[in-house]
Structures are given as C-alpha cells and as structure tokens.
Amino acid sequence: MTESPPDSPPHSPAESPPLELSVEDITVSYPNGHVALRDTRFRLESGRICALVGVNGSGKSTLFRAIMGFVKPSRGRVQVGGRSMQSALKAGLIAYVPQAEEVDWTFPVSVWDVVLMGRYGYMNFLRMPRARDREVAEESLRRVGMLEYRDRQIGELSGGQKKRVFLARALAQRSRIILLDEPFTGVDVQTETAIIKLLRELCAAGHLILVSTHNLGAVPEFCDWVVLINRTVLAAGPTEQVFTQDNLVRAFGGVLRHFKFDESTVQKHDEKAVTLLTDDERPLVFGKGGHLEYSHREGKEDVLAERDEEEAEAAAAPEPRSR
Amino acid sequence: MSDIFPPLLTPLHYDYMLRAIVVSGLIGAVCGFLSCFITLKGWSLMGDALSHAVVPGVAVAYALGLPFAAGALGTGLLAAAGMAFVKARTPLREDAVIGVVFTAFFALGLLLISINPSGVALETIIFGNILGISDFDIAQIVVVAAATLLVLGLKWRDLLLVCFDPHQARALGLNTAVLHAVLLALLSATTVAALQAVGAVLVVAMLITPGATAYLLTDRFSRMIGVGMALGAGTSLVGAYASYFFDGATGGCIVTLQTLIFLGVFFFAPKHGLVRLRQLARLRGHEAAQPAPARTPAAQS
Numbered sequence: 001m002t003e004s005p006p007d008s009p010p011h012s013p014a015e016s017p018p019l020e021l022s023v024e025d026i027t028v029s030y031p032n033g034h035v036a037l038r039d040t041r042f043r044l045e046s047g048r049i050c051a052l053v054g055v056n057g058s059g060k061s062t063l064f065r066a067i068m069g070f071v072k073p074s075r076g077r078v079q080v081g082g083r084s085m086q087s088a089l090k091a092g093l094i095a096y097v098p099q100a101e102e103v104d105w106t107f108p109v110s111v112w113d114v115v116l117m118g119r120y121g122y123m124n125f126l127r128m129p130r131a132r133d134r135e136v137a138e139e140s141l142r143r144v145g146m147l148e149y150r151d152r153q154i155g156e157l158s159g160g161q162k163k164r165v166f167l168a169r170a171l172a173q174r175s176r177i178i179l180l181d182e183p184f185t186g187v188d189v190q191t192e193t194a195i196i197k198l199l200r201e202l203c204a205a206g207h208l209i210l211v212s213t214h215n216l217g218a219v220p221e222f223c224d225w226v227v228l229i230n231r232t233v234l235a236a237g238p239t240e241q242v243f244t245q246d247n248l249v250r251a252f253g254g255v256l257r258h259f260k261f262d263e264s265t266v267q268k269h270d271e272k273a274v275t276l277l278t279d280d281e282r283p284l285v286f287g288k289g290g291h292l293e294y295s296h297r298e299g300k301e302d303v304l305a306e307r308d309e310e311e312a313e314a315a316a317a318p319e320p321r322s323r
Numbered sequence: 324m325s326d327i328f329p330p331l332l333t334p335l336h337y338d339y340m341l342r343a344i345v346v347s348g349l350i351g352a353v354c355g356f357l358s359c360f361i362t363l364k365g366w367s368l369m370g371d372a373l374s375h376a377v378v379p380g381v382a383v384a385y386a387l388g389l390p391f392a393a394g395a396l397g398t399g400l401l402a403a404a405g406m407a408f409v410k411a412r413t414p415l416r417e418d419a420v421i422g423v424v425f426t427a428f429f430a431l432g433l434l435l436i437s438i439n440p441s442g443v444a445l446e447t448i449i450f451g452n453i454l455g456i457s458d459f460d461i462a463q464i465v466v467v468a469a470a471t472l473l474v475l476g477l478k479w480r481d482l483l484l485v486c487f488d489p490h491q492a493r494a495l496g497l498n499t500a501v502l503h504a505v506l507l508a509l510l511s512a513t514t515v516a517a518l519q520a521v522g523a524v525l526v527v528a529m530l531i532t533p534g535a536t537a538y539l540l541t542d543r544f545s546r547m548i549g550v551g552m553a554l555g556a557g558t559s560l561v562g563a564y565a566s567y568f569f570d571g572a573t574g575g576c577i578v579t580l581q582t583l584i585f586l587g588v589f590f591f592a593p594k595h596g597l598v599r600l601r602q603l604a605r606l607r608g609h610e611a612a613q614p615a616p617a618r619t620p621a622a623q624s
Contacts, residue, residue: 031411070493090496098490107363107487108544117484121495127480153542169491 019046019081019093019176021067021208026076028062035231036062040076042227042236046176046208049199051223051239053213055252058230060212064181067210068096080177088177092121095170097180100162105155111165112150115141118172133172140171144198160191167195177208184215196222216284219243220292245275245290334567343453343573346461347563348556350513350520351529351577353468355555356475357513358534359547360506364486367531368418369403369507372425374514374526376402378432378448381518385443386435392463392515399511402428429523451522453563453573460519467516471509482506483544520559521574529555532581539588539595554584 021044028037037059044050054060065071067078069085080088088094095118118140119133129137141147144164149157154165163183170178180199184192199209200222213219219226219239226242228234228251235242235251275286285293291307294300334340361370377395384394406424410417436445446452475482484492485502492499510530517526537550562577569576590597 068490068494070490086496089494092495094494096490096494098488102488102490104363104487108538108542108547109483109487110543113544117488117491120480120484120497126477173495 018206019208020044020079021177021210022079023063023067024076024079026066026073026078028059028066028071028073037066037073037229038232040229040233042233044208044210044225046206047203048225049203049209049211049223050225050227051211051213051219052227052229053216053219053251054229056214058251059232060229061181063229064096064179064212067179068094092173093175094177094179095173095175097163097166097170097178097183099181100159100186102181103154103162103166105162107154109154110150111141111146111152111154111157112137114154114165115150115168115172118169121173136174137168137172140168141165143171144168145194158188159186160188163187163191163195167198171202176206177210178202180209180211182212182214184213184218192218216248220284220294240292243292245286248284334564337567339454340564340567342456342461343566344560344563346456346464347453347520347559347573347577349468350464350517351533351555351557351559352552353471353513353555354517354529354559355533355537355551355553356472356548357509358530358532358555359537359544359551360482360486360534361510361530362534362538364506366510367527368421369406370510370514370530371527372406372421373399373402373511374518374523374530375425375432376428377511377515377518378429378523379435380432381448381515382432382435382439382443386439390463391443391460392467392512395515395518396508396511398428398432399514400508403507403511447522448518449522449524450572451518451520451525451574453520454566456519464516464519467512471513471516474505474509478502478505479548520563521577525574525578528578528581529559532578532585533558536581536585536588539592542594554581558584 023040023042025039025041026037027035027039029035040059040063052060052063062071066073067085069078069089078085080093083091085094115137116129116133119129119137120127122133123129138147141150144167146161146164146168149161149165154162157165163186167180167183170180183195187195196218199211203209203224211223220243223239225237226239227236228242228247230251235247275290287293287307294303297304334344361367377399380394380396380398381391382394383389383398384391387394402424406417406420409415409424410420413420432448433445436443436448444452447455481492481497481502482505484495485497485499485506489499492502514526514530517529521529533551533555534547536554537547540550541547558580559577562580563573565580566573566576588596591599593599
C-alpha cells in the first residue's frame with residue numbers, strides 16, 4: 001500500500017537539499033458553491049518558519065486541507081519539490097500536527113501509541129514497530145520532554161502536554177515539511193516557548209515549517225515568513241515586509257481589538273505613539289511611525305540602530321505634529 | 324441414555340446444540356473484534372441500520388436459491404452507499420439519514436417476505452435460528468468469519484489510525500477511502516453472520532456491547548481487542564449452551580449475558596466503573612488540595 005521511504009537519518013542542514021512547497025493558483029469551492037479560496041498562490045522554501053495568518057473563516061484550514069490533499073482544489077495544484085502532493089505524502093515528506101479539537105481524546109491510545117503512528121510510513125504491511133522505530137519514537141518524546149508520560153492515555157494530559165505529544169509524532173515521522181494547525185491554542189506560556197524553540201531548531205536543520213495561527217504577537221517572535229490570507233493571498237513574504245500595520249488591518253478588518261494609546265486614557269506616553277494589536281493573545285506592538293516592535297532587544301541591534309537614526313533625523317528636522 | 328450423563332452436559336450430546344454453540348462462539352469472537360472499532364468510530368447506529376438493511380437481501384437470496392450472505396452483503400452495501408449519497412446531498416443530520424434509509428430497506432424486506440412466504444420465515448431473520456442452521460449456512464458463516472478475522476488481524480493498526488486520526492492516516496499516504504470501505508464491508512459481512520445467531524433485532528448488541536464493555540476496562544486498544552473478543556466469544560458460547568435450557572431463545576440468552584457483564588463492569592470496573600468514580604469524587608471532595616490519584620500506570624517498559 002504505502003511504499004516505505006528510505007529510513008534516512010535526521011536531516012542536517014548540510015545534507016538536506018533545498019525543498020520547495022509551491023501552492024499554484026488553487027481555487028477551492030465546496031459542494032454548496034461556497035468558494036473558500038480563490039487563486040491562492042505562494043511559494044515557500046525549506047529552512048523557513050512561515051506563519052499562515054488570517055481571521056476565522058479566511059480559509060486557513062481549507063488551505064491546510066488543500067496542501068495536505070484532504071480537499072481537491074477545483075483549479076490549480078500544490079507541489080512539493082516538483083512532485084505531486086500525493087507522491088510527497090507517500091514519500092513521508094509532510095507531517096501534520098492537528099488542532100486539539102480534531103482529536104478524540106477519549107480514544108484508548110497511549111502517548112507511546114500516538115508517537116508510533118508517526119512511524120507507520122516506515123513500517124511493514126502489518127505496521128509492527130521495529131527497533132529503529134522505537135528508538136526514533138523514544139528520541140522524539142524525549143525531545144519534547146514527554147518521555148516519562150509514554151504510558152499515559154492521551155486524555156489524561158494537559159493541553160500543553162497533548163500538543164507536545166503530537167509534535168513528537170511529527171518529529172518521529174522525520175518529514176522535511178511540518179504543518180502545525182493553531183499550535184498555541186490552549187497551551188501554557190512555557191510550552192509555547194518550548195515549542196517555538198523546537199521549531200527554530202528544526203528550521204535551522206533545514207525543515208520547512210508552516211504554522212497557521214491567529215496569535216499575532218507570536219508571529220514576529222519566531223516566524224521569518226508570513227502569508228496573510230483572506231479567501232486569497234493578501235500578502236506573502238518576509239515578516240518585516242508583510243507584517244505591517246496596513247496589511248494586518250486589511251487582513252483582519254474590524255476583527256482585531258485596537259488599543260491606541262493616544263486615543264485611550266493613557267495620556268502620558270512620552271510622545272511615543274504606540275498601537276497595540278491583540279486578539280486575546282500576546283499583543284502585537286507597532287511603534288512610532290508604524291514600525292514593528294519586538295519584545296526583546298537581543299539580536300535586534302540593527303532595528304535599534306535604525307530607530308536611533310530616525311530619531312536623530314526627526315530631531316534635526318522637526319516635522320509637524322499631525323500627518 | 325440421559326441418566327448416564329449429568330444434566331448439565333446434556334446439550335453437548337446433541338449434534339445441533341454443539342454446532343450452535345461452536346458457530347455462536349465464532350460469530351461472537353468476530354463481532355467482539357469488530358465492536359471495538361464500531362464503538363470507537365461512533366458507528367453504533369450504522370451497525371443497527373445495516374442489520375436491518377440486509378433483510379431484503381436475505382429474502383431475495385432465499386427466494387432465488389442464492390447464498391444468503393451474497394444477498395445480504397449486496398443490500399447492506401447498497402444501504403451504506405445510499406446513506407452516503409443522501410448525506411452528501413442534503414443538509415439533513417446523519418441520524419435522520421440513517422433512519423430514513425434503513426427503515427426503507429427493512430420495510431422492503433418485510434414486503435418481499437410477505438409476498439413470497441415460501442422463501443424464508445420472517446422469524447428466522449428477525450430472531451435468528453442458530454439451532455436449525457443448515458450446513459451450507461455454516462459454511463458461509465465460517466468463510467465470512469475467517470475473512471473478517473484475517474483482514475482485521477492484518478490491518479487493525481491501519482484501521483485504528485483511520486478511526487482515531489484520519490488526517491494523520493492521509494498524511495502518511497494511506498488510502499482512507501478504501502480503509503473506510505473495508506470497515507463498512509466487514510461490518511456488513513459480520514452483520515450477516517450474526518443475523519443467523521441472534522437475528523436482525525439483536526445483531527447490534529453483538530456489535531456494540533462487547534466493545535463498549537472492553538472500553539470501560541482498559542485504556543489500550545490492543546487490550547481492548549483481546550477483551551472484546553473474549554467477551555464476545557465467551558458470552559456467545561455460554562449463551563448458546565444456556566439456551567438449551569430456555570427452549571431456543573439463543574439470541575436472548577447471549578445478549579442478556581452480555582448486558583449483565585456490561586452492567587457489572589459499568590458499576591465495578593477498576594478505573595471507569597461507577598463505584599470507583601464515586602470514590603474518586605469523594606476523595607477529591609475531601610482532599611481538594613491533594614492531587615487526584617492518577618491512573619495506575621501500565622507496566623512501565
């Protein structure tokens with residue numbers, strides 16, 4: 001049935017050739033005539049973490065389903081490294097981490113069973129795990145810090161633990177492309193940080209990671225690429241180019257909670273006009289002049305330098321207070 | 324003759340009783356295996372529907388002198404396809420669709436039997452007639468049971484994945500549509516076999532109760548299969564044997580036995596039983612600060 005892909009060792013950046021996921025002008029419509037996605041097109045390369053951002057009903061889930069081949073686009077196609085999606089799936093190139101709501105947590109399967117499910121593609125017709133499969137499963141569980149829970153029934157885990165187990169399954173699958181559907185929903189901050197760290201490592205090792213999220217604040221923290229969608233692609237590209245105030249307002253319309261300091265009761269903000277965008281999650285902060293702001297300074301020296309430069313310029317030639 | 328043997332062994336000295344007991348046990352084991360998937364997949368209503376939808380097929384098969392299994396499987400799959408078709412094209416809820424389709428098939432079956440009463444007695448289909456089963460029927464049951472056990476035995480891990488997480492199954496390149504169809508076909512075939520033992524009305528119990536009972540007893544699917552099969556086979560063997568003393572109500576005996584065991588487990592199961600749950604709730608109430616006792620960890624390996 002499934003042809004077993006070669007049981008290759010974990011990919012190190014040196015030995016994994018670049019891999020490209022291209023979504024080519026797909027249109028997805030449902031039997032009732034509703035068009036969920038129209039002429040959607042973007043390309044992603046391995047070694048990137050890409051955020052798929054859009055409001056509820058913008059077609060994020062549909063796009064994921066189309067990429068995974070769960071729904072067939074009425075036009076266009078999805079390709080991975082020049083091969084069709086079906087052949088890429090059979091080759092074990094793509095792993096999927098589902099949303100918590102998609103999983104039946106009352107099922108009588110243990111953490112260990114779930115992680116081994118990531119190894120089915122490597123197993124024989126009977127799906128009997130071999131020593132190598134157990135080894136990889138164990139290593140994957142250890143990597144997400146869930147090895148000690150291996151015999152737990154999955155319903156007995158906390159939200160964050162559940163997420164880590166399914167992440168471990170994706171790791172065990174050893175796929176170059178990993179899709180995560182809303183990975184931070186119902187997850188505590190430590191787990192969120194741990195997941196982000198892990199995704200960064202995978203990305204550095206040459207994986208291609210696509211994360212669908214409505215957690216805007218987390219996006220600039222760990223994604224280097226963004227695809228903004230609302231029934232079609234509104235913008236796609238590097239985070240600092242795409243994740244702008246204008247684009248987000250366009251993508252989200254009136255859905256976001258805006259909190260503008262100069263319109264609020266906060267009057268003393270030291271002339272630093274700040275816009276804070278949030279949808280119950282981490283706030284996304286735009287500084288003076290609509291600049292994207294980060295929560296930490298480490299590694300953002302260039303941004304700081306840029307701001308200082310602008311400040312100096314502004315001081316030299318004071319501009320009128322209103323636009 | 325009979326006073327040589329203790330009365331409890333009497334049933335075993337009748338050829339028809341022995342055959343009934345062995346065939347029931349076989350059917351029970353197959354149904355027990357399948358019931359683990361049916362209960363977890365949420366297909367209980369589907370099992371009920373198929374058990375009624377096979378009736379016109381059986382009626383036609385007997386009227387034409389064909390093997391009953393072929394006819395039953397035919398209308399069973401036709402009903403399943405009909406449900407899928409109606410479901411895909413109307414916004415009706417699934418239970419309404421199942422209800423409309425299976426009652427239509429069952430009514431057609433009743434009509435066919437009343438038009439052609441010489442074919443097969445209505446009672447045989449509705450209540451089963453394992454005591455009067457013919458050699459040809461036994462042969463069919465054995466073939467169906469062997470095929471079902473073989474497919475389930477070889478592919479249970481794939482079927483489990485399709486039931487548990489169809490997305491992951493697809494992501495691994497498994498053909499979920501085929502696996503779904505396989506499960507549905509096995510359900511139809513097994514329904515037909517069980518029809519002989521307990522009849523159309525009680526088939527659904529054979530296809531649900533063992534799995535439901537096993538589910539309350541374990542958190543591991545592989546163990547659930549073992550428990551489900553043992554329960555199915557055990558209750559069917561004992562039920563068929565006991566039916567000798569109750570004058571023929573084989574289906575009633577088997578299903579009553581299954582229900583009694585289910586009730587026992589429902590109250591006294593070590594983890595999911597009502598008594599244990601009450602205990603836990605009390606413990607939590609008394610020592611709110613203390614964490615509730617976690618499940619006894621399965622053998623650490």
